Amino acid sequence: xxxxxxxxQTHFLLPQESPDVNLRLKEQECLTLLRRCMHMEEFRQAxxxxxxxxxxxxSFCASNLLATCALPDWGSMDYASSIFQQIxxxxxxxxxxxxxxxxxDFNMEKSLFVYCEMLEKGVHSDNFTFPSLLKACAWxxxxxxxxxxxxxxxxxxxxxxLYVQNSLINMYGKCGKIQLSSAVxxxxxxxxxxxxxxxxxxxxxxxxxxxxxxxxxxxxxDRSCRPEExxxxxxxxxxxxxGALDFGRCLHGILLRNxxxxxxTVQTSLTDMYINCGCIEKGLCLFQRMIKKNKFxxxxxxxxxxxxxxxxxxxxxxxxxxxxxxxxxxxxxxxVLSACSRAGLVEEGLQCFNRMKFEHxxxxxxxxxxxxxxxxGRAGMLNEALEFxxxxxxxxxxxxxxxxxxxxxxxxxxxxxEIATKSSVPLILHNPSDLLILSHMYARAKKWEDSAMVRTExxxxxxxQTPGFSLVEVKRKIYRFVSQDMSHRESxxxxxxxHQMEWQLKFEGYSPDTSQILLDVDEEEKRQRLKAHSxxxxxxxxxxxxxxxxxxxxxxxxxxxxxCHTYTKSISKIYTREIIVRDRNYFxxxxxxxxxxxxxx
DNA sequence: GTATAGTATC
Numbered sequence: 001x002x003x004x005x006x007x008x009q010t011h012f013l014l015p016q017e018s019p020d021v022n023l024r025l026k027e028q029e030c031l032t033l034l035r036r037c038m039h040m041e042e043f044r045q046a047x048x049x050x051x052x053x054x055x056x057x058x059s060f061c062a063s064n065l066l067a068t069c070a071l072p073d074w075g076s077m078d079y080a081s082s083i084f085q086q087i088x089x090x091x092x093x094x095x096x097x098x099x100x101x102x103x104x105d106f107n108m109e110k111s112l113f114v115y116c117e118m119l120e121k122g123v124h125s126d127n128f129t130f131p132s133l134l135k136a137c138a139w140x141x142x143x144x145x146x147x148x149x150x151x152x153x154x155x156x157x158x159x160x161x162l163y164v165q166n167s168l169i170n171m172y173g174k175c176g177k178i179q180l181s182s183a184v185x186x187x188x189x190x191x192x193x194x195x196x197x198x199x200x201x202x203x204x205x206x207x208x209x210x211x212x213x214x215x216x217x218x219x220x221x222d223r224s225c226r227p228e229e230x231x232x233x234x235x236x237x238x239x240x241x242x243g244a245l246d247f248g249r250c251l252h253g254i255l256l257r258n259x260x261x262x263x264x265t266v267q268t269s270l271t272d273m274y275i276n277c278g279c280i281e282k283g284l285c286l287f288q289r290m291i292k293k294n295k296f297x298x299x300x301x302x303x304x305x306x307x308x309x310x311x312x313x314x315x316x317x318x319x320x321x322x323x324x325x326x327x328x329x330x331x332x333x334x335x336v337l338s339a340c341s342r343a344g345l346v347e348e349g350l351q352c353f354n355r356m357k358f359e360h361x362x363x364x365x366x367x368x369x370x371x372x373x374x375x376x377g378r379a380g381m382l383n384e385a386l387e388f389x390x391x392x393x394x395x396x397x398x399x400x401x402x403x404x405x406x407x408x409x410x411x412x413x414x415x416x417x418e419i420a421t422k423s424s425v426p427l428i429l430h431n432p433s434d435l436l437i438l439s440h441m442y443a444r445a446k447k448w449e450d451s452a453m454v455r456t457e458x459x460x461x462x463x464x465q466t467p468g469f470s471l472v473e474v475k476r477k478i479y480r481f482v483s484q485d486m487s488h489r490e491s492x493x494x495x496x497x498x499h500q501m502e503w504q505l506k507f508e509g510y511s512p513d514t515s516q517i518l519l520d521v522d523e524e525e526k527r528q529r530l531k532a533h534s535x536x537x538x539x540x541x542x543x544x545x546x547x548x549x550x551x552x553x554x555x556x557x558x559x560x561x562x563x564c565h566t567y568t569k570s571i572s573k574i575y576t577r578e579i580i581v582r583d584r585n586y587f588x589x590x591x592x593x594x595x596x597x598x599x600x601x
Numbered sequence: 602g603t604a605t606a607g608t609a610t611c
Contacts, residue, residue: 031602064603067603067604071604096604097603130605132604132605167606195606195607197606197608201607228608230609231608232608233609237609240609266609269608272610296610297609301610302610332611334610
């Protein structure tokens with residue numbers, strides 16, 4: 001036994017074996033040196049040492065040198081590029097490293113450029129090449145290049161690689177090709193959490209929120225022991241848009257049960273979900289418990305408070321954010337300006353607008369101009385608002401004119417109302433509700449002929465209107481109602497409930513306001529139609545199913561009509577129910593017969 | 602032999 005060991009050791013040290021062993025040792029030494037680098041200065045020293053040892057000619061050492069320079073956060077792609085150029089025959093690993101390094105630095109064009117160089121030199125791509133490359137295409141929305149690369153993937157035979165497939169799902173989604181994205185997803189045999197996460201994120205970004213929820217259910221919970229945080233961010237965003245509070249709460253529960261400390265992004269998404277589902281206190285509580293906050297958390301909170309009509313608090317948080325040294329962006333300013341507008345803080349609003357431009361160097365977008373028109377309009381400064389629109393450096397859109405028109409309606413200024421409508425004839429043609437406001441204003445001024453003329457115009461166009469819908473969540477399921485909906489299984493019960501509600505409302509002195517019905521039908525028909533507006537159907541359905549004492553939360557895509565507003569106020573009183581309705585940009589809290597918007601919306 | 606995708610606010 002002893003003899004064998006000795007023999008073996010001797011054999012191991014035979015002269016012909018030693019160069020190879022020495023080489024391995026050298027390589028290991030290089031690698032250890034490079035792995036120890038924690039910042040640029042250490043890396044420079046390691047680089048010098050490797051040159052001194054004469055190891056740069058060793059391809060393994062050179063590759064690792066390159067990767068250490070290109071990939072970490074402290075790395076430098078300029079430096080990496082100079083190393084890359086000194087490598088005589090860069091191979092797949094070196095090219096992959098460069099592609100990934102540039103993509104990591106968001107230098108996506110260079111990433112693609114390196115790939116072209118790789119193709120020219122005939123260097124083979126592998127499964128590591130495509131994830132970063134497709135990420136670059138996704139970022140640049142370079143669908144043509146993305147599809148070409150998809151072609152290369154087929155040619156090489158990597159179309160079944162899970163990492164490549166997941167990257168393709170993301171790339172097609174980011175390039176706006178949801179069908180291609182779904183097609184790739186369907187072809188994935190063994191879908192992992194990342195595949196589901198990618199396809200759900202794609203649906204959420206497309207505004208297909210119900211589909212996101214469906215996909216999540218389809219995925220089931222058994223596929224991952226620990227929930228992927230980014231998946232939950234997409235899911236919470238979907239819930240936030242849908243007003244799906246119960247679903248969102250359920251996600252919150254899963255997160256709490258599985259993750260000991262939620263990261264800032266998830267915390268922000270949770271806050272956003274609660275606020276957009278109408279639970280402002282819960283959102284506030286989560287926000288205040290965040291140890292660290294970033295501009296997104298503040299953004300969610302500021303816009304949220306503004307949407308709920310809590311302007312003072314929104315502006316306080318804005319000051320707090322600035323004090324913390326966080327740089328505001330254009331989105332945050334939309335929240336800030338709308339808070340000023342709701343609270344009638346004209347001076348502050350205009351100051352913020354100037355501060356945004358001059359102090360923070362943010363170019364105002366159409367949304368900011370909209371806020372200012374709204375700000376002036378609400379305050380009754382109609383001439384100033386009109387002047388402001390006329391001197392805006394960008395073309396006003398229909399929303400800007402509509403803000404002015406709404407203000408004219410509230411302040412009974414027919415003259416400027418006419419200008420607001422007529423200045424934008426080609427645009428406004430698409431939105432009959434604007435013409436309706438004008439016709440009301442004519443009627444109020446007893447200009448019957450003008451009123452009739454506008455209505456005739458309206459009757460020709462009412463088909464162009466975006467179909468309105470209301471969403472309501474009952475027992476973690478979202479129900480969607482459109483006006484005159486008969487498609488629900490419980491339609492009969494819902495209409496019976498509507499009938500009962502009408503009886504009760506009559507005692508309260510409610511009378512239907514049919515003036516906003518656009519159709520050319522008789523008064524009785526109008527009343528029938530009014531009864532079955534989507535919001536009313538949703539309320540009836542929720543009254544049948546949701547437990548007493550729990551607020552009814554409705555999310556709708558269009559602005560509420562006057563009648564639905566009055567109706568909901570009365571219902572909140574008769575049934576002693578809090579009803580929270582979110583429309584495109586505001587929360588209406590109906591309680592005891594009153595609404596938080598104080599009837600200006 | 603070295604590394605690999607998906608992430609929120611108008």
